[in-house]
Amino acid sequence: MPIIQVGDVLVSSEIFTEFFCCDLDKCHGICCVEGDAGAPVTMDEVALIEESLDAAWPLLSARAQTVIDRQGVVYTDTDGDLVTSIVEGRDCVFTHHKDGCCLCALEMVYREGRTKWPKPISCALYPIREKKLSGGLVGLNYNRWQVCRDAVALGRKLQLPLYQFLCEPLKRRFGEEWYEELVLVAEQLKGL
Numbered sequence: 203m204p205i206i207q208v209g210d211v212l213v214s215s216e217i218f219t220e221f222f223c224c225d226l227d228k229c230h231g232i233c234c235v236e237g238d239a240g241a242p243v244t245m246d247e248v249a250l251i252e253e254s255l256d257a258a259w260p261l262l263s264a265r266a267q268t269v270i271d272r273q274g275v276v277y278t279d280t281d282g283d284l285v286t287s288i289v290e291g292r293d294c295v296f297t298h299h300k301d302g303c304c305l306c307a308l309e310m311v312y313r314e315g316r317t318k319w320p321k322p323i324s325c326a327l328y329p330i331r332e333k334k335l336s337g338g339l340v341g342l343n344y345n346r347w348q349v350c351r352d353a354v355a356l357g358r359k360l361q362l363p364l365y366q367f368l369c370e371p372l373k374r375r376f377g378e379e380w381y382e383e384l385v386l387v388a389e390q391l392k393g394l
Contacts, residue, residue, distance in 0.1 A: 221357030228352035231304030240286030326371035
């Protein structure tokens with residue numbers, strides 16, 4: 203897969219060529235439940251999660267609250283990465299079940315204006331995964347996952363490229379100026 207450099211970020215060409223649009227009506231937020239580890243987080247995000255915890259607490263299941271009481275909001279997974287705690291090897295502790303759908307309690311309280319921080323950037327950027335590389339570089343790759351097949355289908359129907367679907371999270375992570383450069387690269391790639 204060709205890699206394109208935008209600033210200090212190496213971007214997989216799939217970020218430009220693949221289509222994606224979350225379809226909660228079909229997937230019901232299964233990405234917050236499936237998997238064998240929590241969402242990757244930074245140390246700075248741990249502090250932000252802890253600041254948001256009181257507001258999100260009533261939305262968490264009793265089992266999630268027990269996990270947080272025992273081990274905290276994060277743990278180190280088998281790869282040595284800091285990730286959100288999970289319940290019984292599956293659900294993120296911040297999963298909130300509502301009307302048959304899994305939602306993020308952190309994002310819910312943020313949208314209600316009760317906190318100043320929405321959720322870990324790794325969640326917001328999904329299905330893009332970020333990897334720190336040597337020399338201060340960051341790599342962005344598209345993570346294909348079967349549970350997102352409906353998002354791929356909807357993205358194709360809407361002809362919505364992944365980088366456009368994730369416009370706001372990409373701006374949040376890398377800034378407006380970087381995103382504008384990403385868009386220019388995308389336009390240049392279309393002309394090839």
